[in-house]
Amino acid sequence: MRYAMAIDTKKCVGCGDCVVACQTENNVPHGYCRDWIVENVSGTYPSLDLEFRSERCNHCDNAPCVRCCPTGASHKAEGGIVLVTHDKCIGCGACIQSCPYDARYPHPEGYVDKCTFCIHRVEKGQNPACVDVCPTHCLHFGDLDDPNSDVSLALKDRKWKVLAPEAGTKPQLYYLI
């Protein structure tokens, strides 16, 4: 089993709904976020291109945050989801430095926090909150090993890219382009 997400940049409007839904679902304190929007503009008026990306933890196969964690708080759960055990985390921040996607933040309670792919929902067969809220249906989640999962179907017949492939982290967020 390999959980992954595909994000359709042809449909995303950058509204930030995924960010708010994550905030309310996971009680992310105000002023922090586990997911966010990046807007890329290229070209010169009027020959322009625009890309919105909903970004979050890439739940990398080769996760530098897990390798560098001195206490084992950062770990891999079933399906490759990268998680932080709050009790084990000493808040040293090594993982924050190691992440090429800047996906982690220091929670005011003293531990490091990040996207969990809403594991509490996924365990019950639901999608992550961001996926279920997106008004443009641009987020697709599921098991890459299952050819009929939403994410596998979304990746079929579409071009995609990953972010910072040169970092060698084998990220599991796929951006449909």
Add this chain to the structure above:
Amino acid sequence: MKTRRDFLRISTVGVGATALGLNAFGKGKFKWFDPEADEPVSDEDLTPYATYCEVCFWKCAGWAYVDKAGRIRKVVGNSDDPHSNGRLCPRGTGGVGMYYDEDRLKTPLIRETKSDGSQYFRKASWDEALDLVAKKMKEVKENYGPEAFGLFNHGNPGAHLEHLLRAYGSESNAEPAFANCRGPRSSAYFSTFGAYIGSPENTDIRDTECLVLIGSHIGENMHNSQVQEMSAAIDNGATIITVDPRFSTAAGHSTHWLPIKPSTDIALLLAWIHVLIYEELYNKKFVDKYTFGFDQLKEHVKNMTPEWAYGITDIEPAMIRETARAMAGAAPAVVVHPGRHTVWYGDDTQRERAMAILTALLGAWGKRGSLYLPEAVSVPKFPQPGYPEPEWTWKDLNEGKFPLATMGITTELLKASIPRLGYKHQVKAWLVGGTNLPLAMPDKKLFKEAADSVEFIAVMDTMPMEVTGYADVVLPEATYLERYDFIRAAQNRVPNIALRMPAAKPKYESKPGWWIAKQIGERLGLHDFYNYDDFSEVIDWQLKQLGTSLEEMKKIGVKSFPRKSGPLYLGENEDFTFNTNTGKVELYSVDFSDHGFDPIPVYKKHPEPPQNFYRLIYGRAPMHTFSRTSNNHNLWDLMSENSVWVNPKVADLWGLKRGQKVWLKNQDDAVTSFPVAVRVTERIRWDSVYMVHGFGHSDKKLSRAFGRGASDEEMITNVMVDPVMGGTGMRGNFITFLKEKPASVEKEDKA
């Protein structure tokens, strides 16, 4: 290391990237969304309460999830609801922030004057506040007649006050949603097709093959099901044509973007019409059977070639032809989106007419993928006496002008409130509900003079919006998550209703709008109009007439009904009488001709920015609704202030840097109260700037929103009034940049 938490300086991957998501990092003081429960809770441990959203007026139905401690944890869309399809937009998802906002109005307030003449708000009891409103209403009725009590309203809160005023004997009401927003569209489509567009718009975007957006910025304008349907259209491979001087989000997702010179849309529309007619691409069957005035139209656009339009619009003739042919190729499955905020240049009803004519030539009406035939549930009226007949109404305030206005005109209501202007019928007092007039209306001076002139103002709101600062009595309303309200019965493909019920008790001393209106009504002896103890009785009675009940609706939230008006689309060659003068779709408008307006739209040149000035274009951001959400903590986290978009060429000319704060000054020397950050971006033309509307709050009680960004309304002093229906055209204002704090602002700060 660069970080996404460094707002506006982020550049994770690629060039020119900006990030939304975080503003407050590093402030040292944390405000918790919910301090007592930081772990996520499973849905089965939460209780859902049916609601429909009021963060905007699309009214998406959803569920407010409440935990065992009675805290509202989240709001999620109702999957049976055609407005949301189970997915709320960021504002709806962030609706909890409206409920939890610690800056909410907490108690009734009454304006008092000290012995030295200075004024302040005193906390008051509900009895005191309601008694005072009732007393003033009685006084106005005795002294001037009930018609002199005016109402500015919007949404459900406004509708409760409207019922109160109608029962009291006044129909002197106006809402910004007409003259400051949708009015031109209503009047134009009614004159052309004999039907309004309505809300949600009856645009069949889901099944369209070609979507044409004239300045509409779906995706930034986050009307939920429309955004969802545009996404479906992208999946379906529909051609999307966007006309906008700004590279909007929609433009970024379009097949063709036409970067038009602002104020020239009518010329483009006429050229498109020219191509359709003279290349014989129009839908002849539809035109022959259903329309009136084709020959006049053909003659009218004879010389309006793409080459003619090129000189006006900056859009190349080949592109005009290509897009016209794309529309014709997709016809009748074309949606020429009628837009929503349509008050731009004062000839807006004519522009909307041109869009309606284009629609008719494509036969894109009543067909799959065009404009479908909507239907709404007719909710039976709760048994109550008829309203008394006022001696005059909002219509009389227009004094014979604006013959095709279908609703009250806000600016006329303001003008009638100023004795100096000598209106025949004068307005002496106001109720305001659900609208923040100072940030919703142009011409601040007019508003201020009117507010100073009236004898009494009572404002009902949930937040200390600027308009509450003008009130004599402030009535704190409970948020939509804490109250029963009218049954939602908006038009759609399938007629449906939605319930709004409280998910929690009203916080502080706030009360539901229906309760506030009823209490005033009872004090005025209008019990017959309030013959119930709780509004849920009204809803239950109405639901039972519809064959359901409050009990059932609490469980399902949304209920659909079979259509009674016939199919969603017009049949092949079906006979159909349009509700117009001729019974046909009027390409040539008899109404317009009768009232002395151009019966077929004519392009007229509009003033252009003087040297060193730039046209102000404004619009929306997907996470905010006008000025009403700027203080909502969840949404403030996403976007805490607006910026002024400036083309890099212009920025170079002025030496403006990204993020630099500037004050804006317009052609009439009006200056923004607050500075606004420059956003240097290729997404805007060099002759224009762009701002998101709704920022620059001046009420210090809005602890997050105060002074963040600048108000576009402060720059809108030149209002071009549409003679057809009184719309307030607001895009003829030009701004320039002030790099230093201007003396006038300095002076106001000290005062």
